[in-house]
Amino acid sequence: MTREEIFEKVKEVLVDALAADDDEVTAEATLEGDLGAESIDYLDIRFKLEQEFDFKIADGELFPDDVGRNSEFVQDGKVTATGIAAMKEKLPHIDFTAFEANPEVGKVSELFTVDTLVSFVENKLAG
Amino acid sequence: MWIDRITELVPAERMVAIKNVSLAEDHLHDHFPRTETRGALPVMPASLILEGMAQTGGVLVGHAGAFREKVILAKISKAELTREAMPGSTLRYTATVQRMDSRGAATMGTVDLLDHAGSGTFEPIGEVNLMFSFLDQNMGAAAGFPDHNFVFGDAFKTILRTSGIAIPGEDD
Incomplete structure (x- = not known):
């Protein structure tokens, strides 16, 4: 999978988890400051990434x-x-x-x- | 409680609960009261339907961890309801664990409605997906929450018992 393809899938995850607009999800956007993530959203993002990419993320591995x-x-x-x-x-x-x-x-x-x-x-x- | 009975529990996987909507519930008299242009319109508030699903998912998730965790509703990921629930109807909440780990859980849920004066069968009226946080695992001891599990109090234990479900750690 290319980096661009990964970006598109990550973008889908963030649009879903944070109710963000497509155009807000740029590579430089910060999850909290720009996209409005709160603490529970980090767990949601983790779950959704696991589902999207079919791997497991351990506690403290991502954040x-x-x-x-x-x-x-x-x-x-x-x-x-x-x-x-x-x-x-x-x-x-x-x-x-x-x-x-x-x-x-x-x-x-x-x-x-x-x-x-x-x-x-x-x-x-x-x- | 916003569920009346648990009708099915597959531990750590799925739970089904029902709620009978009754005109004896005071809040229906205010939701919505009579106005100058129309009569009263008693319907189950959507917020309380969400609470019913939260209790269904919450018990499912809490039971999976033998009620050791303080399971708090942390996020409504999706909530769609397409029909009103009138007095005399029965709501059915089905919650399924989508993902669960040491910090929390995500559940997917469907809401069905049995209109006793209608088709006589449960029909889907919505979807409610939720996220639960395990309070102690995310906030830590420094947050100052008490040791005992105040989330799952007597009302929850009663509904488990009246539904014939053993409470892990108490009824083993």
Whole structure:
């Protein structure tokens, strides 16, 4: 499956899960800020990706599930170097370059774009 | 409760429940009351039909985990209802688990209506797809929710028992 084909399927998933318009779902769109995803939507997206692409996604594999709860990972409202390292290891489909310059917890959601999901699926399908 | 009886339960797969719509229910008197131009129009509020499906799906999902999880309705993914449910009719909710994991579950549901004065058979009147979140798994202990499972209280236990369904952990 080409990256474009994956993008089209991911787009369908997001239009369905987030009631987003077709033209809103661009590669750069952030799930939360641009497409209005809320916490339960991340689980919905995960379920729908599993169904669409016929693979299983483990807890924390697609989105980080323990950053905010682990005191080693967050201090003074910022994700620590340990936290970033842990996320990088768990989430190789995400580009942390811009985030590392100002790793505020509130900006973690900006890491998750449509393109991120496409990369995730691409990696999963490649095994 | 917004379901009267569970008529079928296939654990972790499917549950069917019925709700008899009665004019004895006070809310029907206000939904919709008489106006200057027409008489009263008592119909089951659509929001309560959704609640009926939420209770059906919620019990199905809760039962699958032996009612250890606090199963909260988190999202209405789809809700379509095409007909009104009048007093004297019976609603049937069928919820099917689409996906379930340690964090939550997604269910698909169909709503059927038996109009006793009509065809005499259940006819489909809608689809309601829901998502449930397992509160403790998503919010953690820091959220301060009590330990006991306040979601599945006495009313839920009563309907399980009156429907002949053993409550995991209590009736084993």
